[in-house]
Amino acid sequence: VNFPVTAGSIVVPYGHVIGNEKWRGSEVAQRLQGKVRLIFEGGLGLVDFHLSNRTCILFISEADLVAGDEFKRRLVRFRKASSLRGIVIVEKTQISDQYYLGVQKFVVLELGMVLLPVANQGEASQLIIQLVREQSRDHGANPFLRKQRAQLAEPAVLQAVQQIPGVGKTKALLLLQRFGSIHRLCNVSINELEEVVGQTVAQQIYTFFLTLMC
Template identity: 80%
Template sequence: MTAKGSLPAAAGSVVVPYGHVVGNEKWRGSEMARRLQGKTKLIFEDGLGLVDFHLSNRICVLYISEADLVAGDEFKRRLVRFRNASSLGGIVIVEKTPISEQYFSAVQKLVVLQLGMVLLPVANQEEASQLITQLGPVMVGRGRQLTRQLRDLRNGDTFIERSITETCRGMLTVNSKNL
């Protein structure tokens, strides 16, 4: 599920209404889209480029499926192209299953250490949709702060890395109590 030849949107070019998630058209009809539509308002949009879902105007999700991991290196090129071409804060959600587990440590090194992005493993699309649903409302008010923290992380600030991890854990805990 990659978009070849198209670059991601710039920060602010996709306006995400409060309580909504903007999804790439390629997800229409998928299990994840069906599950998201039950819990949040999902708007499909063509032309999101490398981005799978926008949670806010500045924060987006790139999803790596088990099939993407097993198939080869195309997902790596996609992540590097996104990081090099975008000012958006990116969260990478990756399917970690018994089949894809052998590839996970390499993906973790690439995403977290080399690209300075947030990596969140899930077991399947159902878990991914729950995570996106929980992250969406929190990211609306924290988009600028998280984008700044992600930029600092790419510059090698380990204090910020710990801060982001603690922030993400706190957001998931608060949102799970509210659901």
């Protein structure tokens, strides 16, 4: 299969994942095999896995977090150079947990990207499979409904919003319907939040983002 490179991005058919050559033989690659159509390419640069619909995965491992700030420079380079939609998957373990809050603040608030924690590469592969299947289901849907679902019920965004204390799936959907994105959500007033989720949860959300920004 030929995947042309246009404007610095790879065109990926639905149901496929293009993996960076460095992941060949890894646990995450082995678990993806047979579940999605995985093909390796050597020229992906900063990106670990390319999905369809201009979505890509940047994986930050436990070792990356412990080693220092190089992963931050990589994310900044990606954000500045690419128009692709990047989802950051972070390996959150007992060892790397101490770094997670700082990474969350950097990725979500400073870069405006979606951040999803996983315990290991096995969980990372499950998340990638879920994203691929969701995109494939949406591909054949009515364009208006597809756009609406992408905004309101995209698994990666929903999971990210549900990381906020007091917010379950229903409240996450309501918040995304009202404010549209995580980046917008972290900048709204407590009064605006109260209109959607009530006083108690609004205070929890407001405090959560205030803590990240301090």
